[in-house]
Amino acid sequence: MTDWKHFNDRVEKLLRLNSPAVAVKMIANDEEAPAGYSDPPEPITMCQFVTNARVNGLKLLATPDNILCGIAQGMLGLDAMPNVAPRYAGGRVANEAFYNKILRDMPMVKKGVYRAVALTALESVDFEPDLILFVTDPARMTRLLHGVTYHNGERVRIGTAAEAGTCGEAMGACLATGKPAIGFPCYGTRLFGQVADNELLFALPASYADDFLDGLEKTHARISPYPIKKFLTPPPYPRCNYMVKHLTAEDEAALREMKKQAGHEIEE
Numbered sequence: 001m002t003d004w005k006h007f008n009d010r011v012e013k014l015l016r017l018n019s020p021a022v023a024v025k026m027i028a029n030d031e032e033a034p035a036g037y038s039d040p041p042e043p044i045t046m047c048q049f050v051t052n053a054r055v056n057g058l059k060l061l062a063t064p065d066n067i068l069c070g071i072a073q074g075m076l077g078l079d080a081m082p083n084v085a086p087r088y089a090g091g092r093v094a095n096e097a098f099y100n101k102i103l104r105d106m107p108m109v110k111k112g113v114y115r116a117v118a119l120t121a122l123e124s125v126d127f128e129p130d131l132i133l134f135v136t137d138p139a140r141m142t143r144l145l146h147g148v149t150y151h152n153g154e155r156v157r158i159g160t161a162a163e164a165g166t167c168g169e170a171m172g173a174c175l176a177t178g179k180p181a182i183g184f185p186c187y188g189t190r191l192f193g194q195v196a197d198n199e200l201l202f203a204l205p206a207s208y209a210d211d212f213l214d215g216l217e218k219t220h221a222r223i224s225p226y227p228i229k230k231f232l233t234p235p236p237y238p239r240c241n242y243m244v245k246h247l248t249a250e251d252e253a254a255l256r257e258m259k260k261q262a263g264h265e266i267e268e
Contacts (some may be wrong), residue, residue, distance in 0.1 A: 007122075024117060026130050045069045047186075131174050141202060156182060170182070223262070
């Protein structure tokens, strides 16, 4: 089982996050909610649940009764997806069919399995989460992707219309597929969830956590630390040998020695 305190401390240090990651747990129909998790004073959007957890450190329980947005309820499988296409036709999209197409192509959690969602800042998590949600900028997103691809080399596919960015493209897709998901904040996420202009969403399945942290640690130490070091002159030798199309035997030897000194796993 992942040591979440250690995980959070290392990720915070390696990425210098500007706000805490959020731990998310889906509460099954026959499962008790963790103690101490409460409703907001009045219904709010799912992206506001996330913001209150990561910015204000609140421990919240989101349910169909207190999630204001019906689309979020549908994306997370807490209720049926409402027919909202007529409301968006002629505004968000040209017609109802196009909005329905956006929703139809999005992975979402199966309805009827879960009754609620528990959320809190990862730094104070007291349950076993299903996913970890990061709200961060593209530079740190690069490092998140390095960490998650280190052990499997599997590209993280992005399918986006910048719609239902928090509940759908990030959380819903991650839960439905069991794979990391990138969400482009929808207008509501920026308007109500107060996600900044330069921020995106990254959802990491909890099952990936240990390999992800190991990949983040190793890539930080060996090749791509954060903050990113900038070079305005030609890349220093022999680091540039990663990019050169053809290497001489001497270049190969120099690169191999550099990798050895950095602690790389050298293939014989």
